[in-house]
Amino acid sequence: MLTKKVTRIAIERIMKMYPNAVPSLDARTPFQKVVSVLLSAQATDVSVNKATPALFARFPDPATLAVATPAEVEPYIKTIGLYHNKAKYLVALGQKLTHDFAGVVPNTRAELVTLPGVGRKSANVVLGDAFGVPAFAVDTHVTRISKRLTIAAANDSVRQIETRITTALPEDEWIHGHHAMIYFGREVCHAKKPECAHCPLLDLCPFGQNYLAMNG
Numbered sequence: 001m002l003t004k005k006v007t008r009i010a011i012e013r014i015m016k017m018y019p020n021a022v023p024s025l026d027a028r029t030p031f032q033k034v035v036s037v038l039l040s041a042q043a044t045d046v047s048v049n050k051a052t053p054a055l056f057a058r059f060p061d062p063a064t065l066a067v068a069t070p071a072e073v074e075p076y077i078k079t080i081g082l083y084h085n086k087a088k089y090l091v092a093l094g095q096k097l098t099h100d101f102a103g104v105v106p107n108t109r110a111e112l113v114t115l116p117g118v119g120r121k122s123a124n125v126v127l128g129d130a131f132g133v134p135a136f137a138v139d140t141h142v143t144r145i146s147k148r149l150t151i152a153a154a155n156d157s158v159r160q161i162e163t164r165i166t167t168a169l170p171e172d173e174w175i176h177g178h179h180a181m182i183y184f185g186r187e188v189c190h191a192k193k194p195e196c197a198h199c200p201l202l203d204l205c206p207f208g209q210n211y212l213a214m215n216g
């Protein structure tokens with residue numbers, strides 16, 4: 001396992017590779033962000049970005065979603081995986097925001113996780129991207145990279161990975177660190193055939209060193 005000090009060095013190296021890493025989900029408001037994040041579960045950000053302009057034109061705020069039926073929402077998101085369930089969540093989200101939060105997306109994790117379809121990871125994304133509140137969201141890329149680099153143990157939970165990273169990295173680097181790790185996971189540390197031979201973190205990475213020894 002990497003120490004906190006080396007964990008910070010590793011993630012800051014990734015941040016240097018992607019100094020301009022930004023969110024890949026298009027959203028101009030906290031409402032659009034929370035909807036986009038909900039839609040992105042088990043779907044690509046590209047597919048979500050293609051669907052949301054028409055969705056937001058028809059349902060621009062929580063109040064319009066609150067009075068819709070899932071069947072009215074489905075046509076706007078049917079190109080996205082699990083659209084049937086997601087349409088139900090969106091209507092429930094609109095109702096919850098309208099009735100319990102006066103139509104305003106809350107900016108605390110404790111409140112965000114009470115919204116339908118919003119778990120801790122999604123809440124962290126909304127906090128960081130929509131409100132600039134320091135939060136570190138652990139997704140599939142962060143999980144894979146953390147375990148390969150031994151920032152985390154092989155059997156660590158998502159919550160444990162979040163704790164390991166947030167106790168090693170200064171708070172003001174959490175949001176950028178999260179986005180940089182996603183870029184790195186997409187472009188270098190792929191799930192299949194990672195680019196270990198060209199990776200600037202190879203000297204810190206037991207997985208990469210072993211992978212190259214086995215695969216030349």
Ligand code: SF4
Pocket residue numbers: 145148149188189190194195196197199200201202205207208209
């Ligand atoms: Fe990922 Fe390979 Fe780099 Fe390790 S050396 S972080 S496995 S790309």
